[in-house]
Amino acid sequence: xxxxxxxRRLCIGIVVLQVVGIVLxxxxxxxxxxxxxxxGRKYNVDHYVKNQLQLPEGPTPTRYVWASxxxxxxxxxxxxxxxxxxxxYWSAPRGGVNxxxxxxxxxxDANGNVWTANRKGTPSVVKIGLLExxxxxxxxxxxxxxxxxxxxxxxxxxxxDDPEAIISTATDECITHYVTVSTPGTRHIAVxxxxxxxxxxxxxxxxxxxxxxxxxxxxxxxxxxTDTNHWGGYGGLITRDYVIWSAKPLMRWDTVNQNLGDxxxxxxxxxxxxxxxxxxxxxNTQGSGGVSRRFAANGTLIGTYSHGNAxxxxxxxDFNGHIWVAHSLVSNSVGHLDGSGNLIGVVTVNQGEGAxxxxxxxxxxxxxNKVWVTNYRSGTMTRIDPKLRDGxxxxxLHTEYLGGSLYNYSDMTGSAGTAPPAYGTWIVAYDSRxxxxxxxxxxxxxxxxxxxxxxxxxxRESESD
Numbered sequence: 001x002x003x004x005x006x007x008r009r010l011c012i013g014i015v016v017l018q019v020v021g022i023v024l025x026x027x028x029x030x031x032x033x034x035x036x037x038x039x040g041r042k043y044n045v046d047h048y049v050k051n052q053l054q055l056p057e058g059p060t061p062t063r064y065v066w067a068s069x070x071x072x073x074x075x076x077x078x079x080x081x082x083x084x085x086x087x088x089y090w091s092a093p094r095g096g097v098n099x100x101x102x103x104x105x106x107x108x109d110a111n112g113n114v115w116t117a118n119r120k121g122t123p124s125v126v127k128i129g130l131l132e133x134x135x136x137x138x139x140x141x142x143x144x145x146x147x148x149x150x151x152x153x154x155x156x157x158x159x160x161d162d163p164e165a166i167i168s169t170a171t172d173e174c175i176t177h178y179v180t181v182s183t184p185g186t187r188h189i190a191v192x193x194x195x196x197x198x199x200x201x202x203x204x205x206x207x208x209x210x211x212x213x214x215x216x217x218x219x220x221x222x223x224x225x226t227d228t229n230h231w232g233g234y235g236g237l238i239t240r241d242y243v244i245w246s247a248k249p250l251m252r253w254d255t256v257n258q259n260l261g262d263x264x265x266x267x268x269x270x271x272x273x274x275x276x277x278x279x280x281x282x283x284n285t286q287g288s289g290g291v292s293r294r295f296a297a298n299g300t301l302i303g304t305y306s307h308g309n310a311x312x313x314x315x316x317x318d319f320n321g322h323i324w325v326a327h328s329l330v331s332n333s334v335g336h337l338d339g340s341g342n343l344i345g346v347v348t349v350n351q352g353e354g355a356x357x358x359x360x361x362x363x364x365x366x367x368x369n370k371v372w373v374t375n376y377r378s379g380t381m382t383r384i385d386p387k388l389r390d391g392x393x394x395x396x397l398h399t400e401y402l403g404g405s406l407y408n409y410s411d412m413t414g415s416a417g418t419a420p421p422a423y424g425t426w427i428v429a430y431d432s433r434x435x436x437x438x439x440x441x442x443x444x445x446x447x448x449x450x451x452x453x454x455x456x457x458x459x460r461e462s463e464s465d
């Protein structure tokens with residue numbers, strides 16, 4: 001065999017991979033240096049210390065951005081480097097009340113999996129695993145993961161709403177959990193530092209806005225907090241200290257020290273929420289009025305700041321502590337503020353002669369510190385490079401048309417996460433450049449530090465086999 005493909009999966013703890021050696025009859029090849037490890041594909045691992053691979057000690061955004069194509073009832077997975085769609089998935093089983101599920105808010109967990117809330121149909125959330133990090137399941141036992149690999153490649157999913165049985169009917173083996181929850185109009189979805197998922201909603205009627213807590217690994221609801229005040233539920237976040245901020249009307253709930261009924265109610269219009277991990281401040285956009293509010297971690301209002309447009313929806317905070325505000329589905333721009341609230345500039349999303357309003361609803365920050373924008377009207381995603389235009393930022397990529405309208409304004413990349421990943425993967429293919437190569441051994445050195453290292457090796461005559 002000509003090609004030797006190795007997969008190393010690092011699990012839990014700070015696992016360190018230092019030397020990898022491939023021994024052939026004709027010689028030996030060793031991976032020991034950063035540039036050699038860079039020949040493979042890394043997911044949630046990197047050479048944070050020179051000449052070794054290891055899991056990070058803090059939250060790490062994935063190499064993908066996940067977005068809901070709301071009117072199409074699907075979720076897409078987009079490569080942050082190329083803008084290519086590398087997967088598309090139903091947000092719920094098809095048929096009955098789930099003919100239109102209208103997915104919207106997303107959250108990306110510590111391992112790169114996405115959880116998405118369905119606003120219509122059965123109150124529910126779905127988990128889609130990150131294939132590249134070994135987060136999918138070979139349910140049919142055929143030795144491969146059957147999953148989507150591009151736009152329009154949506155695998156069938158039928159069945160009832162029994163969450164115990166429903167996953168078995170999902171043809172796509174990266175759809176790993178489907179959970180029915182207690183609040184209709186499911187919108188709020190956020191992941192905590194234990195990798196558990198907090199879910200609520202904003203019903204059209206008088207139903208309670210409960211918060212369900214879902215175990216991120218098993219998909220089981222481990223606790224339900226019953227609402228009494230009808231606050232929040234429209235969308236929000238949870239900080240590293242387990243404090244939930246949730247919109248419409250805005251509430252701040254210290255889940256460790258307060259009952260849900262005792263949460264802090266903050267008056268005024270509220271829409272998007274984003275958290276500055278450098279300062280602990282929370283930013284809240286307003287649907288109209290042209291300003292965003294900045295709160296201290298304890299809920300004290302610090303100030304209000306113009307973001308460059310009368311309207312706003314989602315917001316995000318980049319690695320430098322700068323705030324990016326989507327100017328809503330009736331506009332065509334994104335505002336850029338520094339961490340103190342000074343307006344740095346406004347980025348036009350759709351550009352050029354005859355360009356129509358894109359309708360930006362949400363923003364998220366990727367692993368390269370670039371800003372991704374979901375566009376409701378144009379049905380596309382746009383990437384902004386903050387370094388362009390002398391630091392004001394400008395568009396450097398548009399995706400293709402994604403087949404419907406995108407209504408997102410929560411975390412789509414994992415940049416709002418509060419915990420380091422528990423799993424990481426390094427994949428490398430070594431080409432011997434000789435047919436009929438006889439392989440002798442593959443070896444490595446490691447420091448487990450309470451973790452686990454799994455190694456998978458295969459050989460074949462060509463990369464396409």
